[in-house]
Each structure stands twice: as structure tokens, then as C-alpha cells.
Amino acid sequence: MCPAEAASRAADPASADWTALGTQVWLLVTDPGRLAEGRRLLEADLAAVDAACSRFRPDSELMKLDAPRSQPGPVQVSALLAEAIAVALRAARLTDGDVDPTVGDAMSAIGYDRDFALVPAAGPPVKLSVRAVPGWRQVEFDEQSRSLTLPDGVHLDLGATAKAWAADRSAARLAGALGCGVLVGLGGDISVAGEPPAGGWRIRVQDVTGRPEDPPRGPSAVVAIHGGGLATSSTTARRWRRGGDVLHHILDPRTGLPAPVYWRTVSVAAATCVDANTASTAAIIRGREAPDWLSNLGLPARLVDAAGNVRTVSGWPGET
């Protein structure tokens, strides 16, 4: 190995990966000596988020909201769940309801009612009814007092925003605690904080999140970011079959059904991962309107249509 190559490798971030929140977790730190401590902190953060926000754990705080109560009315939620709900409601507001946390029942109705690893890849047909979700305006929430009121029949699913928010939250915390550059990746949701490595954090965007050493399926590109977040939403991931229907996990709140596939994959870079994720998810649902919407917001994005053709907007590097 030549000296230049050795120096370059020495500057490469150290990484660890494991599974949490039903997805693959990646932690990269620019100071390899801080990796173990960073992992300890991140595991604790994600365990807390899971306990507060999981839709698939009967003991989670979110699921306990659905338990029958002797008295109707508001409940006070924990600070952590309050933050997650606030993020979800903001996403709904900023997307005109495209990213809506009241999809809990709709998601269950199409078969996604447990950790995705436990959802059978194929199964008998399910009745698919077009029915708008209750809508986030039904949620009464005061962030100051952490007071939450959910009408009967309204069940929250924070899956659209919780991972991205958790990535932002932990990246900021770890960068402060470790005193180095940090990348936290939860599935396709990536947040970075602290001083980045030389040349930035290199991220390969593709249809389905995988290991970087494995070749991607479909079109891909490598980009570098120095701050903020990058998120990818795709209808090619978390798919399952019921009867003759292929279903995926990105629901159009207006129909309660998987969004029609105009863009199969959308990646967005933004000031935070949760903003990137909010925009990428909404772009899938907005379909052909998405490029103009993203451009108007000034959000760099890469959109892959159903046939695999790539379009980029707002300064995202073009691909030849």
C-alpha cells in the first residue's frame, strides 16, 4: 500500500452496523477510537425510541394509547413521544397531508401489522377498500403540555418520520458527546453531524438499502454530503403480495392504499434527515407533480421512475 493510500484509509471513518427499529443501523465516526462509545450511546437512543414509538410492541407507549381507558379525554405523553408526534404532525402540515401519521389502521388493513421481518411475503387476498385515513387534523396535540387526544378510531403510525427523526436526534447527540464527525443511518435515512471526513460523507443512493460492498440492483449513484440529512423512499422496498396484488408501505392517505408507482425511488438531501425523508415520501405520493414541488422548495433530489429513468432537480448531480 502506497503512503497516500494508507493515509487515505487512515482517514476513513470507522463503522459499525446492527439491526434495530426493524431496520439496519449504520454508525460511522471520524475518530475510530470513539466508535464503541458511539455505539453504546446510539443503542440506548434507539432503544428509547423503540419503547416510545413502536407500532409493533404491545408494551410501547404508542400502543398503550390504543388501550381502552376508563375516561375519555387527553393523555399526557412522554417527552420523547411528544417530540416524535410533533415531528409527524409537522410533516403532515408541510406536505398538505401527504405524509400523515393517522395511517395506522390503513397500514394494518393491507397486512403490515407487525415488524416487517414477520410480514409474510405472500398471502391470500385481502379486501382493499379505498378509504381516506382519518387525517392528522383529527389529532389534538399540545406540545407544551404534551397533551394528546385521539378520537375513537384514530391510530397513529409514526413510521414515516420516526426513523429519520431518530437519526437526526442521535447524530447531533453523538457528535457532541464524541467530539468527532458522526453519520447515523437507519435504513435509508441518514443524518450527519460534526466535522465531516475529507470529501464529505460518501453515500450510494439506490432502490433498496443494502451493504455498501454489495452491488446495487438498478440505477445508483454515489454522492457526498457535508451536513444535514439524506433520505430515500422507495416502493421497491417493503413489498409483499396478497393474492394477485403487490403491496408496498408508502400509503396515499387519501385512499388508504399503496401510492401508485410513478416514481419508484426518490432521494432527497435537506437540512435535516427528517425534512429529507418528509420530502422523499411526499414525492412518491405526489407522483408527476413531485419534481416541481421539490424544485420550488429548493430541495436537491434524485427521482427514479418506474422504468428506471433518473431525473435530478435543485442541483443534485446529474447522471450520464
Add this chain to the structure above:
Amino acid sequence: MDSRDPRAVSAVVDRERARQRLRAVTVGAGILGVAVAGAVAFNLPGSTHTSSSSAAGTSSGTSAGPASGSPAPGSPAPGSPAPGSPAPGSPAPGSSASGEGSDDSGTTGSAASSSSGSLGSSSAPAASSGSGAVTSGGS
């Protein structure tokens, strides 16, 4: 219109969305294709299977729309440019959510000031050679 054609389904969904954005809420048949004898046939994307649902379960979308919301955590990246133009959708009149407009309320805000009323933009990513240290795709 052939309701089994995914493009046709997409078109009607787009039309429905436009109607909602105008807040001209309409309830009844005909929103998602051809309602015949109380049934609407539609096709899911990528599917060759036609499903049916009762008209009673078919909604023109009576709820989803802008309203409350609260500040969210998430700090802009250092040195990132100012956020882009405001996101479409403004709080709806008569929203019941008490958090509406409380953009400075953040009780827990770990990551600060994405309490803004728009999605925060960032510097565009740079093209990079070589392999990625991580991947970002659907998950």
C-alpha cells in the same frame, strides 16, 4: 376510462388530490373511477389483479389536509443556505389542534430549529467517485 389501467387510477387519484387542495370537498361516487351499482373496481400499481370495494367504503377524502402541527426538531446543517420557499399547504381554518402555530413552543426539541414552517434545504450533494461508505435506499 378503463379502471383497470394503473395510469387511469393514477389520473383519478391526482384529480382527487387537486380537488382536496381546493378544499372543494365532495362526497359521493365518481371520485375514483366509475362507480357501478355501489362497487368500484380498481387496480393496484403493478398488479394484474382487480379488487373491488364497496361504495360505502369509498371516500372522496374528507379529512386529510393541512391544519395544526408543531415545531419539529432537526437543526439545519451548519452553513447550509436558507430554507427554500414555503411548503405548500397552510394551516386550515378551524383546525382543532392546539399546537397550531406554536412554532416556538418546542418543549423537547433536541435538534432545534426545524420548527420552521418549511422543509429546510441544504447544499446540494456533490458527485463522488468510488464506493459509498453507506447506502441510502428504500428500507
